[in-house]
Amino acid sequence: xxxxxxxxxxxxxxxxxxxxxxxxxxxxxxxxxxxxxxxxxxxxxxxxxxxxxxxxxxxxxxxxxxxxxxxxxxxxxxxxxxxxxxxxxxxxxxxxxxxxxxxxxxxxxxxxxxxxxxxxxxxxxxxxxxxxxxxxxxxxxxxxxx
Numbered sequence: 607x608x609x610x611x612x613x614x615x616x617x618x619x620x621x622x623x624x625x626x627x628x629x630x631x632x633x634x635x636x637x638x639x640x641x642x643x644x645x646x647x648x649x650x651x652x653x654x655x656x657x658x659x660x661x662x663x664x665x666x667x668x669x670x671x672x673x674x675x676x677x678x679x680x681x682x683x684x685x686x687x688x689x690x691x692x693x694x695x696x697x698x699x700x701x702x703x704x705x706x707x708x709x710x711x712x713x714x715x716x717x718x719x720x721x722x723x724x725x726x727x728x729x730x731x732x733x734x735x736x737x738x739x740x741x742x743x744x745x746x747x748x749x750x751x752x
Contacts (some may be wrong), residue, residue: 617641617711618699621657621720623728629746630692631725634661637697638717642709646698649713653696656717662686664722664740665747684741684749 618639626632636653643649666684670677702709722740729745730736737743 611706617713617716619716619720621724623721623724625728625732629729629732631661631665631728633693633695634721634724635695635697636717636720637699638713639699639701639711640713641701641704641707641711643698643700644708644710649698650696652713653698653717654694656715657694657696657721658686658691660718660721661691661725663718664725664742665745666690666741666749668741668749690747 620637622633622635623631624633624635634657636657638649638653640649662685666686668678668684704711726737726740726742729742733744735744741748
């Protein structure tokens with residue numbers, strides 16, 4: 607093809623985590639640049655789902671591997687339960703995108719990427735402990751040792 611048109615897009619995201627006084631997550635606000643939101647309800651759902659995944663990764667989930675072999679059973683992964691999900695405020699940022707795909711630049715994996723750093727930053731502000739391993743320790747979500 608003499609003049610091919612490629613679909614290249616960059617999405618941007620910012621998330622904020624607010625904690626209650628007891629250290630539980632009160633709010634996760636998630637602003638995502640999606641270009642044109644062709645289906646806004648679906649975009650909000652994608653943001654909410656990614657935030658919940660990121661919250662589990664940051665606070666409760668542990669997937670144990672030994673020499674590359676999974677050792678965790680589904681019930682022991684620490685997946686976040688519905689009653690532990692805080693208020694999530696999805697914020698859709700629309701701007702002119704590329705001509706392809708009706709101006710949409712996409713929403714997907716990026717929804718879960720900023721969540722753990724936002725939560726880690728909130729806990730650093732809460733207890734003064736800078737942590738570099740997930741799930742975070744010293745939180746109300748930490749799994750009890752047997």
